[in-house]
Amino acid sequence: MIQTQNRLVSIVSGVLFGLALLFLLFHFSVYVGYAVNLMQFPFDYDQGEGFELVDVIYFSEGRFPYQDSDTYPFYSSNYPPLFHIFPVPLMWLFGPQYWYGRLIGFVGTLICASVIGYAVRRETGHTLIAVLSGLAFLASNTIYHIGPLFRQHATMVLFETAAIVVLANAVDVVNPGRRWRQIAFGLGLLIVAGYTKQLAALTAIAALAFLVIRNLRRGVIAGIGFTLVGVAIFAWLNIGTDGEWWRQAIAANVNEYFPQQTTGLFRLWWRLHSALIIPAVLLVIYELYFDRLSAYSIWFVVTLGNGVASGTWGAGDSYFATTIAAMCILSGIFFARTLQGAWHFPDEVYLTRLVRPLRRFGPALVTAAFVVVPLLYAEYARDTLKLPTNVPVYRQVASALNLEPNAPRWAEEKTFYDSAGRLVGGYADIGHFTTQADIDAGWQLVEMLQATDAPVITEDASFSLLAGKDVVTNPTQLRNLWLNGLYDGGELITMVEEQAFGYIVFRAQFYPADFLEAVSLHYEENTAASVNMNGFRYIVMEPKPPQSAAAGAAATRPER
Amino acid sequence: MLSPHYTLTKAQLGWLALAAGVLGFVGVFSLDLVVLARANGVASLFSAATVEHLRSPMGIGPAQRLALLVCIGTALFGATLIPLRNRPA
Numbered sequence: 001m002i003q004t005q006n007r008l009v010s011i012v013s014g015v016l017f018g019l020a021l022l023f024l025l026f027h028f029s030v031y032v033g034y035a036v037n038l039m040q041f042p043f044d045y046d047q048g049e050g051f052e053l054v055d056v057i058y059f060s061e062g063r064f065p066y067q068d069s070d071t072y073p074f075y076s077s078n079y080p081p082l083f084h085i086f087p088v089p090l091m092w093l094f095g096p097q098y099w100y101g102r103l104i105g106f107v108g109t110l111i112c113a114s115v116i117g118y119a120v121r122r123e124t125g126h127t128l129i130a131v132l133s134g135l136a137f138l139a140s141n142t143i144y145h146i147g148p149l150f151r152q153h154a155t156m157v158l159f160e161t162a163a164i165v166v167l168a169n170a171v172d173v174v175n176p177g178r179r180w181r182q183i184a185f186g187l188g189l190l191i192v193a194g195y196t197k198q199l200a201a202l203t204a205i206a207a208l209a210f211l212v213i214r215n216l217r218r219g220v221i222a223g224i225g226f227t228l229v230g231v232a233i234f235a236w237l238n239i240g241t242d243g244e245w246w247r248q249a250i251a252a253n254v255n256e257y258f259p260q261q262t263t264g265l266f267r268l269w270w271r272l273h274s275a276l277i278i279p280a281v282l283l284v285i286y287e288l289y290f291d292r293l294s295a296y297s298i299w300f301v302v303t304l305g306n307g308v309a310s311g312t313w314g315a316g317d318s319y320f321a322t323t324i325a326a327m328c329i330l331s332g333i334f335f336a337r338t339l340q341g342a343w344h345f346p347d348e349v350y351l352t353r354l355v356r357p358l359r360r361f362g363p364a365l366v367t368a369a370f371v372v373v374p375l376l377y378a379e380y381a382r383d384t385l386k387l388p389t390n391v392p393v394y395r396q397v398a399s400a401l402n403l404e405p406n407a408p409r410w411a412e413e414k415t416f417y418d419s420a421g422r423l424v425g426g427y428a429d430i431g432h433f434t435t436q437a438d439i440d441a442g443w444q445l446v447e448m449l450q451a452t453d454a455p456v457i458t459e460d461a462s463f464s465l466l467a468g469k470d471v472v473t474n475p476t477q478l479r480n481l482w483l484n485g486l487y488d489g490g491e492l493i494t495m496v497e498e499q500a501f502g503y504i505v506f507r508a509q510f511y512p513a514d515f516l517e518a519v520s521l522h523y524e525e526n527t528a529a530s531v532n533m534n535g536f537r538y539i540v541m542e543p544k545p546p547q548s549a550a551a552g553a554a555a556t557r558p559e560r
Numbered sequence: 561m562l563s564p565h566y567t568l569t570k571a572q573l574g575w576l577a578l579a580a581g582v583l584g585f586v587g588v589f590s591l592d593l594v595v596l597a598r599a600n601g602v603a604s605l606f607s608a609a610t611v612e613h614l615r616s617p618m619g620i621g622p623a624q625r626l627a628l629l630v631c632i633g634t635a636l637f638g639a640t641l642i643p644l645r646n647r648p649a
Contacts, residue, residue: 212568213567213568213573213649214567214568215564215565215566215567216561216562216566216567216568217561217562217563217564217566218564220562259621259622259623259626263622288570288637288641289570289640289641289644292648292649293573293649348647349644349647350643350644
């Protein structure tokens with residue numbers, strides 16, 4: 001596999017490739033440990049996981065989760081349906097649980113890494129680089145963070161990647177019938193990706209651009225078919241939900257934009273992935289001037305637009321996940337071709353004159369690549385390093401490398417080292433392993449909620465679900481609706497003013513401002529019941545004594 | 561163009577990128593002028609106040625500046641593709 005004329009270089013290269021593989025396998029072991037740890041954690045880990053589970057419950061009962069959020073239980077989803085339909089059989093078998101949603105996300109990333117490896121192997125025939133490309137995807141801090149969550153993002157990336165890999169060589173299939181079937185399959189995967197999460201839109205644009213560039217007629221026909229199917233599903237959802245699909249999943253999904261968050265996340269993406277971004281960009285440039293543009297190059301460039309959108313409130317580093325998948329494929333192809341000396345610079349391209357002086361160094365450059373390529377993978381493994389510092393073996397590794405834990409951000413005792421740091425806005429505070437103390441704190445809250453007969457509001461759905469209560473509201477969705485003028489909150493606020501809820505449990509207080517104001521007037525914190533869990537403070541609010549609540553309301557009423 | 565064997569050329573892709581860059585540049589730049597014209601009337605666009613506005617912190621912001629740079633980059637990249645003529649894109 002490592003073939004070079006120079007025996008010494010061959011040995012050195014073999015050792016370096018072995019080390020690079022070892023480093024990336026170390027990353028993989030951390031990733032598996034994190035996934036197994038999360039699957040055993042019965043509560044929300046990342047904000048919003050519980051509401052994904054609630055959506056699954058709705059679908060398992062044959063109902064849409066796109067509801068009128070102005071009436072009790074004030075709940076609605078803002079995400080497309082597919083990710084919540086996949087776990088429905090598991091819901092029927094095991095009831096509402098977090099582990100299978102996290103398992104689906106985790107297994108999805110493993111399949112995605114395999115698809116990336118397959119693409120590199122198919123394009124270059126280089127098995128070792130294909131394996132390294134797949135492992136590099138899993139080693140990325142971004143993929144690590146979101147992969148084993150009960151969230152739809154990683155599953156969307158899987159379908160996007162599969163779609164692009166299917167379409168990438170579909171245009172070269174000679175048999176017209178087989179070619180059209182492959183194109184239809186690829187576009188079908190894109191529809192699935194889009195109805196898993198809306199962010200797949202840019203991948204769809206990239207795929208259609210690729211088809212148009214390769215053959216205008218075919219691209220137009222494919223585009224028309226794709227649009228018709230996509231619009232038909234959209235219309236069916238909108239009619240089936242009495243317009244709530246449009247209101248909840250589209251109209252409410254407009255948020256504030258913070259340019260500094262975008263630039264910060266771009267800097268972070270570069271800092272963590274530059275060892276693979278550079279070769280990926282070099283391959284894009286090569287294809288632009290010396291070869292035909294591949295689907296991977298167009299995909300890589302177009303999905304950088306998701307990075308631009310990462311400054312939106314609620315977005316984060318996950319918006320780079322698709323680009324990272326493209327980066328792993330492109331860098332893998334670049335490395336393999338360099339090792340194989342498979343570059344071709346046609347004389348008729350005017351830029352070839354820039355490359356011509358380097359031609360006599362060609363064999364030396366290929367030999368150097370046998371050392372540089374594994375070093376770049378090793379450098380990438382170093383840049384993306386993250387590991388728990390409270391788990392045996394990893395603790396010793398962290399100590400040997402002199403790494404200071406820097407996460408979770410708000411925890412008194414930090415238990416995780418993450419090279420991504422916690423400096424950029426919009427960055428989810430995840431990646432650390434949960435502990436028995438976190439689980440105990442969660443059950444303490446559940447037992448408290450079970451003691452009241454009244455309904456409760458919990459910012460994480462898990463506490464309500466495990467206490468056997470209705471899940472009341474989807475906080476961030478209410479906030480989005482409220483900010484976009486699509487929600488008045490009247491009935492919910494009246495219930496808060498009447499102290500109809502036995503407890504309200506806050507985590508980040510991502511609610512409409514008038515709801516928070518009403519809670520502050522009619523509820524007070526029970527500091528003894530509030531708990532620290534998973535790096536966050538869960539604030540328990542309980543009804544104020546009647547006189548105190550009336551005084552607070554009277555003091556503010558003239559202003560309202 | 562709609563023949564079963566037609567494929568886009570590097571030069572066509574170059575022209576498309578050049579046009580997109582130029583149109584994008586004009587569009588991003590015009591955003592401010594439209595806001596200014598709405599606030600102060602079309603006549604104000606032809607005064608020194610417009611130049612002052614564009615230079616001020618309320619004028620071209622960091623996101624717009626970035627967008628303008630992307631447009632310039634797209635146009636320049638498009639121009640470098642045009643000499644590649646009929647090579648398939």
